[in-house]
Amino acid sequence: GAGVSQSPSNKVTEKGKDVELRCDPISGHTALYWYRQSLGQGLEFLIYFQGNSAPDKSGLPSDRFSAERTGGSVSTLTIQRTQQEDSAVYLCASSPDPQETQYFGPGTRLLVL
Amino acid sequence: AQSVSQHNHHVILSEAASLELGCNYSYGGTVNLFWYVQYPGQHLQLLLKYFSGDPLVKGIKGFEAEFIKSKFSFNLRKPSVQWSDTAEYFCAVNSVNAGNMLTFGGGTRLMVKP
Numbered sequence: 550g551a552g553v554s555q556s557p558s559n560k561v562t563e564k565g566k567d568v569e570l571r572c573d574p575i576s577g578h579t580a581l582y583w584y585r586q587s588l589g590q591g592l593e594f595l596i597y598f599q600g601n602s603a604p605d606k607s608g609l610p611s612d613r614f615s616a617e618r619t620g621g622s623v624s625t626l627t628i629q630r631t632q633q634e635d636s637a638v639y640l641c642a643s644s645p646d647p648q649e650t651q652y653f654g655p656g657t658r659l660l661v662l
Numbered sequence: 663a664q665s666v667s668q669h670n671h672h673v674i675l676s677e678a679a680s681l682e683l684g685c686n687y688s689y690g691g692t693v694n695l696f697w698y699v700q701y702p703g704q705h706l707q708l709l710l711k712y713f714s715g716d717p718l719v720k721g722i723k724g725f726e727a728e729f730i731k732s733k734f735s736f737n738l739r740k741p742s743v744q745w746s747d748t749a750e751y752f753c754a755v756n757s758v759n760a761g762n763m764l765t766f767g768g769g770t771r772l773m774v775k776p
Contacts, residue, residue, distance in 0.1 A: 582763060592752065592766035605761055640706065647762040648694065648713075653706040 551575065553654035555641050561660045562631055570626040570657045574643030581624050582644075582651060583616060587637035595639075598624060599647055631661045664689035666755050668767035675743050676775050683738040683770050685727075685753035695736040696754040696764065697727055706752070712736065723747070745776045 554573045562568050574581050583595040594608035598618040609615075613631075618624040628635055638658050642651040669684040687693065697709040710721025717729040727738045736753060753767040 580762065584764070591768045592754075592764075594763040594765070597761065597763050599762070605763070607761070608763065642706075642764075648758060650696070650708055650711055651764060652708070653698075655705040 553641055553643055553652055555639075555654040555657050557657060558655065559658045559660075561662065563662050564633060565630055567627065567629045568631055568659065570628075570639050570659070572624045572626070572641030572643075572654060574622065574624070574641070575645075575652060576622075578643035578645050578652075579621070580644045580647045580649075580651075581618055582642045583624070583626050584640040584642065585637045586640055586656070590637075592640075595626070628659075631659075633661050635659060636661045664693070664755055664757060664765050666753055666765050666767035668751075668753055668770050670770045671768065672771045672773075674773045674775065677745055678742050679774075681738070681740040681743050681747070681772070683751055683753075683772075685736045685738065685767055686734050687736070687753075687755045687765075688734060689755065689757055691757050691759045693755050693757045695727075695729060696756075697721065697725070697736075697738050698752045698754060698766075699749045700752070700769075701749045709738070709751070743772075743774050745774045748772060748774045 556571045579600050581598045586592050596616045597605040613629045616626045638656040640656045641654045644651045666687045695712040698706045699709045712719045712729045720726045751770045754764040
């Protein structure tokens, strides 16, 4: 079946602009996660959605980062007033249940000039 | 907070050599353990996982890992590597009591010379 999809695959933006990254999880998966992969920091957790519960935002690095998940499916990660240090690959993952295996999408490579 | 350490950042092997990649975690509660692999230009894929039961788990492509609770370790092994195993390998941990998010190690880049 279809895996996790993310769009765009690449995004180049100027410092100070806002960006939106999209994630389509595997159908039926109730848990959705955002991670960031960067050279200096490795793979870091950002935010976690489970069903209709309030998201766990404990990994968001600043208040410029936010995410929402509409209808329990598609999720959008928004970065406001982007900074050069936001340059990274943003990964989305989903799992059928919070304690089950997480399946990763291909990521969005963000470059902030 | 939980953390994961991978001792080898870069490993270079010749084909048919044996592989062992170290992974240690720090967390006192019940954990689930994973090894993910990222082949060049591809996304993260699950190699194997341990939730409970037999501490020796077998994954895809001939990989296996052993969970040693007393050592907080989950080392990855393969008896004979192939050139196609060239990739970056990530150990990861999650726990219900510390949220369900994965905590990743820093990764190990493996290069297999033909």
